[in-house]
Amino acid sequence: MFAAAMAGVLVTMALALFRAFAGPSLYDRILAVNSFGTATVLFIAVIGFLTGRPEFLDLGLVYALLNFIGTIAVLKLMQYGNLTGKDAEGEGEGEA
Amino acid sequence: MKYICSLGVVLMGTWLLWSGHFEPLLISLGVLSVALVVALTHRMDVIDHEGAPVDVSFRLFSYLPWLAWQVIIANLQVVRVILSPSLPINPRMIDVRATQKRELGHVIYANSITMTPGTVSVEVGGNTISVHALTDEAAEGLETGEMDRRVTRLEGIR
Amino acid sequence: MSGDAILDLMSWVALAAGSVFCIIGAVGLIRMPDFYSRIHAGGIIDTMGAGLVLFGLVLHAGLTLVAVKLILLFLFSLIAGPTAVHALAKAAFHSGMKPLTGPGGKDRSN
Structure with a gap:
């Protein structure tokens, strides 16, 4: 059954990857990659249970963090052209 | 301290x-x-009330179950839209009022709106939030203002 | 032990439902007509898909440290996901991308 869940998540990843390639706009691609990342976190977690190694959850958490930071970093790069950022208005605010 | x-x-x-x-x-x-x-x-210099909102954290326990139920309902609505062959969407931009006093309240409200499928907060400015709503149901559900009232109560300042 | 069997069954049901919600969300990501409506489809994967899959894993793990980690992972993604999506929508809106409006998303608002 873990394998079935993994298959489902894999299908999700494939569809998200299709949207990432199809575009059409850059924002569609970023959104698709973000969803792909969420699916990857789930995939890593399920793999950990399938192989009986729950330490994989730590990798999943790191991937979730990277997914978030990556999305914000790409948006910031697009808006400012660099990652230092003029402090006009940061797009990465709101860590509630 | x-x-x-x-x-x-x-x-x-x-x-x-x-x-x-x-x-x-x-x-x-x-x-x-x-x-x-x-x-x-x-x-x-980012340690202040926003960095560690202790008092809000406790009231969160009564807000989260309600939010989870709303998210589940909204999920089922959007799933029905996606699975129906005619794709019956009616997207529009709406402005909703945010009656919270502090930035933290605005952030929680905007985050709750975005977390609920069918509505995405696009712009948060002053006391209004621009929201992109996917269907009539989603837009009307937000315009009743119940989520706004609950987040304001969560914030706890009168 | 019938209690364990019931827990197992619930775990399987949650995992299966979670993957189905993930796939539906991804299908929505493909089917929706414009960027803003695709965000809503992505939201299904972030909330219901991830929630149900991780809930199934929590039921499987029982009352252990692993379950606490799974719940924390879910809470983090609940806070970070909408924040990233809001930043994305705001950036797209400020770049001048107009959402489709009207029934079926036929009209382009201006």
């Missing part, structure tokens, strides 16, 4: 949870890391 302490406690608890080891060496490494992070955040 209150916020520094609560931040340190939360960080230390997180460290213990994620490591799961209780040897003296690893715990002392944890204490060092927590001290470093607290020192850095203190130097960045």
